[in-house]
Amino acid sequence: MSGGVPSVLLLVLILLVTNVVGSTLPTNTGPSLESQTSGDTCSHIQTRREWRTLSALQKLDFIRAVKCLQLRRPKHSSNSAVKNVWDELIETHIDEAHKAHTVGQFLPWHRNYLRIYENLLRESCLYFGPLPFWDQGIDADSLLPFLSSPIFHPILGFGGDGVPGTYALPIDPYATDPVRSSRLVRERYKGCVRTGPFASLTLHLGPGLLVTDHCLTRDVAELFRPQVTSEAWSNALAQPTFEKFRLKIDNFPIFPDVPSNFSELMPHETGHAIVGGDLTNFYTSPGDPLFYLHHANIDRVWWQWQQLDLARLTDISGPADVNNLNGPQVALNTVMSFGTIAPNVTVGEMMNTALEPLCYSYA
Numbered sequence: 001m002s003g004g005v006p007s008v009l010l011l012v013l014i015l016l017v018t019n020v021v022g023s024t025l026p027t028n029t030g031p032s033l034e035s036q037t038s039g040d041t042c043s044h045i046q047t048r049r050e051w052r053t054l055s056a057l058q059k060l061d062f063i064r065a066v067k068c069l070q071l072r073r074p075k076h077s078s079n080s081a082v083k084n085v086w087d088e089l090i091e092t093h094i095d096e097a098h099k100a101h102t103v104g105q106f107l108p109w110h111r112n113y114l115r116i117y118e119n120l121l122r123e124s125c126l127y128f129g130p131l132p133f134w135d136q137g138i139d140a141d142s143l144l145p146f147l148s149s150p151i152f153h154p155i156l157g158f159g160g161d162g163v164p165g166t167y168a169l170p171i172d173p174y175a176t177d178p179v180r181s182s183r184l185v186r187e188r189y190k191g192c193v194r195t196g197p198f199a200s201l202t203l204h205l206g207p208g209l210l211v212t213d214h215c216l217t218r219d220v221a222e223l224f225r226p227q228v229t230s231e232a233w234s235n236a237l238a239q240p241t242f243e244k245f246r247l248k249i250d251n252f253p254i255f256p257d258v259p260s261n262f263s264e265l266m267p268h269e270t271g272h273a274i275v276g277g278d279l280t281n282f283y284t285s286p287g288d289p290l291f292y293l294h295h296a297n298i299d300r301v302w303w304q305w306q307q308l309d310l311a312r313l314t315d316i317s318g319p320a321d322v323n324n325l326n327g328p329q330v331a332l333n334t335v336m337s338f339g340t341i342a343p344n345v346t347v348g349e350m351m352n353t354a355l356e357p358l359c360y361s362y363a
């Protein structure tokens, strides 16, 4: 290893320099998100990988790029609280939250949200490695505590738990208002993350609909381990229809039915719940960089389920409107929106990852 150290240091230096130089450039310098026609064959397929299969250099380069996004100016947001493109991604998730959860377009919406994120990493921060996912089943199946997972590593991961006593959750003046509530699960904001690359991250939106400058918070919890074991994910994969599949992945409780007993939660919510803090918030969960690794895993399981029978590449269902769960169903031509950060797409464009505009698979 000793012979490799100087070149490792050199590469880290180059990465740091590109980061600093790059941060003075305008945000959108790369090719347009929409340069290809949906449904076209891909000229290149990117493979997404589990975090622990990345090399140390790939991990460091990914973390560099994530930190770079936290310095890039917003693309089009006119909200003065939005200081950078990281905040603008969060703003998009806040604004679209009611149209993207507990509904049939939950999986396709998040598939495009990940694509937007990946494109930003590539175009604005020159990250060309694999988009990583976090297979929580590996950690949940093991006998070790979650905090010993490589995902929480202080250098080659995303830092550790919240530190008690370092964060005071603000009061939500609308806590019981079904529309304006920030949906804060108060006992899950243990404290600020004080280790790792995001120890000094300042989030400018949230938690929830509150607008406060705050640290990244967590409260890593073992309690929900059984709901993210590989068995829990396999149970979803065994479902015969999209309708059954999506309900085995995500069955987000409708406000105000936030359960005190989380044992009924599905793997999607549980992935949020095991990390705690910002990641538990309905609106502002993308403040924690782990959001994207968790959602890439959800997307991977949908991809796996689709691979089992190619007829599933057009199987979509579920209510289109969270306020009318017995109303119209989502369809391939349902349009989904992404705030100021990217153009609309249809559900149909998000079905086959082997075609434009997606062009990826999972290892």
Ligand SMILES: *[C@@H]1O[C@H](CO)[C@@H](O)[C@H](O)[C@H]1NC(C)=O
Binding pocket: 261, 262, 263
């Ligand atoms: C939560 O619910 C499950 C089953 O519904 C039950 O087995 C468990 O004891 C409950 N836990 C608590 C803390 O109430």
Ligand SMILES: *[C@@H]1O[C@H](CO)[C@@H](O)[C@H](O)[C@H]1NC(C)=O
Binding pocket: 335, 336, 337, 344
């Ligand atoms: C995007 O879709 C939304 C509906 O989800 C619609 O209100 C909006 O006008 C669309 N925007 C564009 C530019 O087509």
Ligand SMILES: [Cu+2]
Binding pocket: 093, 100, 101, 110
């Ligand atoms: Cu979401």
